[in-house]
Amino acid sequence: MDHNINTKTEEETITSTSIHQESKLLGSNKSSYKQILAIGGGKGGVGKTLVTANFAITLARAGAKVTLVDLDLGGANLHTCLGVEMSSRTLSDVFSSDIENIEDLCAPTIVPNLQLISGAHDSLNAANLPHAQKQKLIQRLQQLKSDYVILDLGAGTSFNTLDFFIAADVGILVVLPEPTSIENAYRFIKSAFYRKLKNIEHQLDARELVDKIVEKKEELGIKTPADLLSAIENESSDLGGKVRLAMNEMNLKLVVNQTRTGTDAEIGFGVKNVCKKYFGINVDYLGNLEYDSAVWQSVRRRKPLAVEFPTNPLVATMQKMVGHIVAEQAEKIKNEKSYE
Amino acid sequence: MSNTRKQSLYEILDVSFNASPDTIRHAYIKAKNAYNRDSLAAYSLYSAEESKDILSEIEEAYTILSDVDSRKKYDDSHGIISSDSYNSSYRSSSVTFSKNEAREEITSASTEYQSSSTTSNAPTATAGNMSHIDRILQTQESKSANPVMKNYLKIESQKNDPEMEERINKCENVSGGFLRSVREYKNVTLDQMIDILKISKNYLTALEEDQVEKLPANVFVRGFVIQYARALKLNHEKVSSSYMEFLKNKRPSL
Numbered sequence: 001m002d003h004n005i006n007t008k009t010e011e012e013t014i015t016s017t018s019i020h021q022e023s024k025l026l027g028s029n030k031s032s033y034k035q036i037l038a039i040g041g042g043k044g045g046v047g048k049t050l051v052t053a054n055f056a057i058t059l060a061r062a063g064a065k066v067t068l069v070d071l072d073l074g075g076a077n078l079h080t081c082l083g084v085e086m087s088s089r090t091l092s093d094v095f096s097s098d099i100e101n102i103e104d105l106c107a108p109t110i111v112p113n114l115q116l117i118s119g120a121h122d123s124l125n126a127a128n129l130p131h132a133q134k135q136k137l138i139q140r141l142q143q144l145k146s147d148y149v150i151l152d153l154g155a156g157t158s159f160n161t162l163d164f165f166i167a168a169d170v171g172i173l174v175v176l177p178e179p180t181s182i183e184n185a186y187r188f189i190k191s192a193f194y195r196k197l198k199n200i201e202h203q204l205d206a207r208e209l210v211d212k213i214v215e216k217k218e219e220l221g222i223k224t225p226a227d228l229l230s231a232i233e234n235e236s237s238d239l240g241g242k243v244r245l246a247m248n249e250m251n252l253k254l255v256v257n258q259t260r261t262g263t264d265a266e267i268g269f270g271v272k273n274v275c276k277k278y279f280g281i282n283v284d285y286l287g288n289l290e291y292d293s294a295v296w297q298s299v300r301r302r303k304p305l306a307v308e309f310p311t312n313p314l315v316a317t318m319q320k321m322v323g324h325i326v327a328e329q330a331e332k333i334k335n336e337k338s339y340e
Numbered sequence: 341m342s343n344t345r346k347q348s349l350y351e352i353l354d355v356s357f358n359a360s361p362d363t364i365r366h367a368y369i370k371a372k373n374a375y376n377r378d379s380l381a382a383y384s385l386y387s388a389e390e391s392k393d394i395l396s397e398i399e400e401a402y403t404i405l406s407d408v409d410s411r412k413k414y415d416d417s418h419g420i421i422s423s424d425s426y427n428s429s430y431r432s433s434s435v436t437f438s439k440n441e442a443r444e445e446i447t448s449a450s451t452e453y454q455s456s457s458t459t460s461n462a463p464t465a466t467a468g469n470m471s472h473i474d475r476i477l478q479t480q481e482s483k484s485a486n487p488v489m490k491n492y493l494k495i496e497s498q499k500n501d502p503e504m505e506e507r508i509n510k511c512e513n514v515s516g517g518f519l520r521s522v523r524e525y526k527n528v529t530l531d532q533m534i535d536i537l538k539i540s541k542n543y544l545t546a547l548e549e550d551q552v553e554k555l556p557a558n559v560f561v562r563g564f565v566i567q568y569a570r571a572l573k574l575n576h577e578k579v580s581s582s583y584m585e586f587l588k589n590k591r592p593s594l
Contacts, residue, residue: 177380178380179380179383179384182380182381183384186384186385224385233581233584236585237581237582237583237584237585237587237588238581238582238584238585240581241580241581241582242581245577245581266370266373267379267380267381269370269373269374270370270373270374270379270380270381270382271374271381273354273370273371273374273375273381274374274375274381274382274385274386276354277394278385278386
């Protein structure tokens, strides 16, 4: 049940205002302008589904039309925590059958304004999609009649996961304050960096230049992805600037989950700092989520935290994070409009 | 690392040229924590020795930037006007338009700042952290999206030259001369620009007149051009990369 629908918290009001502002700016273009948020992080069990479900609920309650897509191909379970029966139609139908309209795959959830496309639970092959099918799926997702499409990605750094992450407007990384989780997150960022570089090399016709630089790696003293970006800039400021811009278009955000001490929460700033230096890209630290036993209780009850415990402080924290993202996107739209 | 771009002290601490002493101190603490021996953030990407080198760079940057005199000396030698004068003139220029106007022009960047800060009293550790984020956002972004800049935008809308608008839109072949023509087109005087950017007149004139030999090292010029573009509400990424290409051709040695 949606306990909280009529009494909006301050954070929710802010998100609503920003969404309203966005709609106003977009006017009749609104239907073609949607934001895709991808949630990844490299490691399993770090809280990707917690963040995905509750971010989606926050946006839906603030008045946006939201579609959640369970892209944990091979290990889909988002339906469980949104009170949706595993639907007879899943993502595999996009590839295998003659689905004309992707909206047909959407199932309503217990939260108004929020619908779900279930993951491909039945097809092991789905976890390893050929490129053409991925492109098809991304195109279909862009056709959805939603203001926000939120992708819950699987663990690991397969090309599948990376390609959906790169295709999104905002890439959210969830980590735990543990060495293995941080290491995996870096591995994930590194893989996303090179995957993205490969994509844009092609788009910007920069392959020759990048190859030339990579060949002289030792000579040029390139040790990190950030060094590589600088070296491209040194060769051609114009191209280098474009590559750097494209890299930052991944719009990376970081959430540190299950923190128990202030030091745990501080790790986010460290990761942000190190990413800037090592990868040469900006990571925006959204904040931390404190360890709270209410989270596993809500998982047991198969209800999202925001539905089962709407007054839990973590819900307010996540609302604030969403407010930050929405306000930033509204600003971006505003700037784009002013360039037009 | 001969090829990689040398960082300014401000870049090492990841703060803007006009960062307050408090912001610098916070940035220093965060940077130090990141590369600390016990830190989870750095060990898997940097060896102990590399972290040690980075830490000494951070120490050096902080030693200079935390001391008023040495910061001023550093700023002066790189054409940056020191932060104290920034604060006072910033205040004076922001009172040139009415409060109502300012309220109307509040961008979502500042709404965002407000949004997080309204909750900073919440009794969670997160609230404290979010306020750090606010601070970073405020220093890095909100100032450029500030009413001061908005004031110029109003002036901008009084003129309409399609050819100029087209050039502004494309931001191609950007030179100092081009930047000056955009500034003049938008009715911003050189003095106003100096006031906003806090860059010495000599450097700003050299920039606009393409006297590239008089400009400081590229890393600083890039910073100036980004700020210049932001103040005129140009696409700063496009402008800076195009300008740096121009500069590199004119002055290949640096």
